[in-house]
Amino acid sequence: MGRKSNAKERIIAAAVRNFWDRSYGSVSVDNLCEEAGVNKGSVYHFFTSKSAIIFASIDAWWKDLQGSVIEPAFDPEIAPVQRIENLFRNMSDYQKQKQRDWGKVPGCPFCNLGSELSTKDDDLREKIDDIFDRYKVYLASALQDARDAGELSGDIKNITDAVFGCLCGLILQAKIQDDPAIIANLIPNLRSLITNSGNNPPG
Amino acid sequence: MGRKSNAKERIIAAAVRNFWDRSYGSVSVDNLCEEAGVNKGSVYHFFTSKSAIIFASIDAWWKDLQGSVIEPAFDPEIAPVQRIENLFRNMSDYQKQKQRDWGKVPGCPFCNLGSELSTKDDDLREKIDDIFDRYKVYLASALQDARDAGELSGDIKNITDAVFGCLCGLILQAKIQDDPAIIANLIPNLRSLITNSGNNPPG
DNA sequence: AATATTCTTTACTTATTAGTCAACTAAATG
DNA sequence: CATTTAGTTGACTAATAAGTAAAGAATATT
Numbered sequence: 001m002g003r004k005s006n007a008k009e010r011i012i013a014a015a016v017r018n019f020w021d022r023s024y025g026s027v028s029v030d031n032l033c034e035e036a037g038v039n040k041g042s043v044y045h046f047f048t049s050k051s052a053i054i055f056a057s058i059d060a061w062w063k064d065l066q067g068s069v070i071e072p073a074f075d076p077e078i079a080p081v082q083r084i085e086n087l088f089r090n091m092s093d094y095q096k097q098k099q100r101d102w103g104k105v106p107g108c109p110f111c112n113l114g115s116e117l118s119t120k121d122d123d124l125r126e127k128i129d130d131i132f133d134r135y136k137v138y139l140a141s142a143l144q145d146a147r148d149a150g151e152l153s154g155d156i157k158n159i160t161d162a163v164f165g166c167l168c169g170l171i172l173q174a175k176i177q178d179d180p181a182i183i184a185n186l187i188p189n190l191r192s193l194i195t196n197s198g199n200n201p202p203g
Numbered sequence: 204m205g206r207k208s209n210a211k212e213r214i215i216a217a218a219v220r221n222f223w224d225r226s227y228g229s230v231s232v233d234n235l236c237e238e239a240g241v242n243k244g245s246v247y248h249f250f251t252s253k254s255a256i257i258f259a260s261i262d263a264w265w266k267d268l269q270g271s272v273i274e275p276a277f278d279p280e281i282a283p284v285q286r287i288e289n290l291f292r293n294m295s296d297y298q299k300q301k302q303r304d305w306g307k308v309p310g311c312p313f314c315n316l317g318s319e320l321s322t323k324d325d326d327l328r329e330k331i332d333d334i335f336d337r338y339k340v341y342l343a344s345a346l347q348d349a350r351d352a353g354e355l356s357g358d359i360k361n362i363t364d365a366v367f368g369c370l371c372g373l374i375l376q377a378k379i380q381d382d383p384a385i386i387a388n389l390i391p392n393l394r395s396l397i398t399n400s401g402n403n404p405p406g
Numbered sequence: 407a408a409t410a411t412t413c414t415t416t417a418c419t420t421a422t423t424a425g426t427c428a429a430c431t432a433a434a435t436g
Numbered sequence: 437c438a439t440t441t442a443g444t445t446g447a448c449t450a451a452t453a454a455g456t457a458a459a460g461a462a463t464a465t466t
Contacts, residue, residue: 026319044456116318119378120225120229158388161376170372185364193395205440207443249443
């Protein structure tokens with residue numbers, strides 16, 4: 001009952017865009033109002049605070065990333081290590097697309113936000129930690145499949161952290177150098193990072 | 204001639220601390236004044252803007268990091284790959300120390316700042332890019348030594364980017380999980396990332 | 407058609423922000 | 437000792453910030 005509206009979605013869309021390519025601190029609620037074509041009262045009708053908007057953005061970012069980058073990469077038909085290679089390839093392409101659309105490589109929204117605010121807001125830190133865990137489930141599963149196929153012997157958790165760390169770090173490098181190719185450049189080295197991990201090669 | 208003062212140094216010290224463990228947007232000039240024990244007029248006597256303060260902080264961060272983490276790791280007496288292992292070990296210890304001092308793992312100040320502001324301020328992006336280049340010179344040099352010793356065959360630039368990406372990414376993971384050990388956990392896998400890069404192992 | 411519900415509008419408050427300015431003080435130099 | 441130079445003080449501005457509140461408009465339910 002009552003009145004119908006897509007204002008909430010418009011506000012989230014504006015938040016997703018602006019908090020990503022600028023930052024939390026650089027974007028005001030008024031900025032979001034303007035971009036969403038909404039009055040301030042409407043924002044505070046749907047959200048209790050600016051902080052609540054960022055939590056909604058995180059969920060929206062995750063859905064987008066999961067649908068357009070992660071799920072397509074982790075096709076169980078594909079060989080396990082290649083799934084991870086796909087993740088880096090897809091992420092590189094995804095950042096390239098954003099660069100075309102927005103003029104700059106925006107980096108990883110979770111990493112950006114975590115870098116900016118995780119020491120200030122522990123709930124936010126935990127939320128991002130939680131997103132990272134969901135992310136790593138995909139990696140750990142592929143790595144487990146690789147292990148079952150006899151392709152690696154190291155500790156799954158450690159390799160997961162290493163690969164995920166690499167991914168986040170390279171996305172940041174891509175942002176700072178405004179060059180998405182940096183992410184894809186790891187791909188030739190990825191297999192040896194994964195499969196040789198924990199083994200000291202002879203020599 | 205004129206009056207003597209260490210106010211500029213006190214302002215920079217306050218900036219180094221606050222911009223690091225909070226963020227650029229979360230720290231006001233007034234905050235810095237309070238912590239430095241200085242009036243606002245003094246800040247604008249030494250600096251043209253808040254932005255100018257962050258540029259001074261970047262230089263101070265670099266000197267600190269270079270002296271306490273990087274230089275000690277890259278001792279030419281030590282075997283090349285081990286220098287890089289030392290870097291990860293020292294960085295892990297360094298973050299642990301900050302965690303003790305400040306209550307939280309603060310992460311990499313350059314990465315934090317780059318994540319927050321590099322899409323908004325291109326001069327800042329370039330400055331951070333420049334710091335990253337100085338950082339990578341150490342890595343590339345150790346990798347070249349390893350190559351000269353016949354320990355690896357891949358492309359130095361790519362491996363440098365990969366290792367540096369890993370480092371930045373793991374520092375961020377350490378921040379989000381408030382656990383500096385994550386950085387050191389890569390060490391057992393580091394040698395194979397470096398030495399096997401570009402080689403597809405048989406199987 | 408009356409009513410309850412949901413959403414919108416607009417003007418408002420209170421706090422904080424970066425940055426300015428002119429008077430003032432301390433030290434070094436001539 | 438007077439003057440110049442370097443740094444300090446604290447009140448000020450103008451803009452922007454997050455958040456509020458009350459009245460009004462659109463829709464579904466009875």
